[in-house]
Amino acid sequence: MTDNPIFAVAARAEALRAQGADVITLAAGEPQAATSAVVVEAAVTAVRDPATHHYGTAQGDPALRALVATNLADDTRLPWSANDVQITLGAKHALFLAGQALIDAGDEVLVAAPGWPGHAEVVTAARGTPVPVATDEEYRVSAEALDRCRTPRTRAVILSSPGNPTGAVHPASSLRQIADWAQRHGIWVVSDDIYRAFDYTGTHRSILQVAPHLCGHTVIVGGVSKEHAMTGWRVGWLAAPPQIIASARLHVSRTITHVPTVNQRAALAALGDTATPVEAADDYRRRRALLVEALNRIDGVDCPLPDGGMFAFPDVSALLRDRGWASSADLAAWLLDTAHLAVVPSEAFNAPGRMRVCFAVDDHTLITAIDRLITALGHTGTPEPTVRQIEEAR
Ligand SMILES: Cc1ncc(COP(=O)(O)O)c(C=O)c1O
Incomplete structure (x- = not known):
């Protein structure tokens, strides 16, 4: 490995x-910047609260999940509840859990090339095969390029917009085409939205805002790492249909039990800090x-x-x-x-x-x-x- x-x-x-x-x-x-003082103070307060010294729930702090759901409702214009969200150890863990839930050995998952290596890694970790999809001259993935790489074993596509390393933001029209293509072929979409706050074009849309019909076949991944300069705190999430959340919750419960409560409180404060x-x-x-x-x-x-x-x-x-x-x-x-x-x-x-x-x-x-x-x-x-x-x- x-x-x-x-x-x-x-x-x-x-x-x-x-x-x-x-x-x-x-x-x-x-980000090189330190985490904001508001978040640090919330964490200090949380450390002093004996409630954080004991086990919490595997799915994550209900208050944090509820706030994530509210933000997702803003992004997607769809109703989300705390039940639709699993709190994870950063976005990478969320991607890993999505991979474990979705991918069987031998399944193929389409990933952008150039693209962040973590996407291919979570596919391999689930004993699937990452299939690189060449991006266009603006580093965007198109429905046509995805279709050229599709086989009967294609299970999912992992998208990230804005992306790493390219920064490419997919316009709504291209997301809609990708969503239609995915729906036509019963392919899951994993939308890694970790850089969503850093869109300099004003054109970033959640794929579910553009294509709400894809809701039953989409996993949204997010986290506080980049938006709030909190990479070290390790708090992220996935939002997905019930069977994916159930699988992720079980995995968390059997492995890490839950994301440390103090860190979840810090993330809660971060989501309250929109500035x-x-x-x-x-x-x-x-x-x-x-x-x-x-x-x-x-x-x-x-x-x-x-x-x-x-x-x-x-x-x-x-x-x-x-x-x-x-x-x-x-x-x-x-x-x-x-x-x-x-x-x-x-x-x-x-x-x-x-x-x-x-x-x-x-x-x-x-x-x-x-x-x-x-x-x-x-x-x-x-x-x-x-x-x-x-x-x-x-
Ligand atoms: C596209 C993408 N997704 C996810 C991650 C991981 O985020 P986290 O630190 O929250 O696990 C990264 C980190 O570089 C990334 O570039």
Whole structure:
């Protein structure tokens, strides 16, 4: 079994840091910001409450489930109740539980390429076969591309919009076509909505808002990790038809018993704090522009402006060719060793010739990282990106 290749970059960066190197990482798939004070205070209060010191229910805190259901009702314009929600140890655990519930050995599950490796991993963990589906030039999955990969064993498709690493946001029309295709062929849709707050186009829709008829064959996955800078707290959820929830609840009950209650209380406070994701999205939008502009000034780099998410995903194939590097893993290794800058090579996402660069870091980190990138790789024309640009973009 191989581990997620993104962690390999993080491990190498850590090793360099341990030797005293000043490594900047734009490799992490998480906000650099601390969790908001409101959430931290709620957690401190929860720790002091003896009710959190004892077992809770496997499905999760009813108050948290009810709030998740309310938010889902807003997103989908469908009625949801706390019974439709299972609280999990982050979105990844929710995807795992969905996989365990849906996939039998030998089933095929369609995943986007480029795409986040965790999607293929949960399929493999359920002894299914992940089938990569090539995205279009805007990194979107189309119903036609899905159909080309469909076989009698196709059980489900995992979608993520905005996606990782591409940031692609699927417009309502394309979600509707995918939903119709899925319904026609009895295929389940797992919609990983973990980046839903980070849509810079204003076009993000839940697939169930666009295609409510798919409700009985859809699993929605979400969590507080990215929206609330809470990756370490490990709280996510899935919302799904009763048989999926029953399977997930049983699995949770037999394994972890339930998600730690203090962390669920923290997540409850996070969902009550609607300002933090909006502010984060505003910051990311500005940093996205800075990073993409800087990347496009490097010879051999072509970076589209991502629709959403928190990553730039430039095409570096011309740079690789010019420098004689065989893969983007070579480029990433070179950047880490010479510029002490960590990015993720695109091979991690089942795609060649690109790299993933996170912009969910603070201004200072981003400016320093851009300086290092440009110093290491050279640039065309105009002067270095400066603090002035960042001030103007504010
Ligand atoms: C698309 C996608 N889904 C899910 C996750 C995992 O989220 P969590 O930390 O809540 O498990 C990630 C993390 O990078 C992700 O990129």
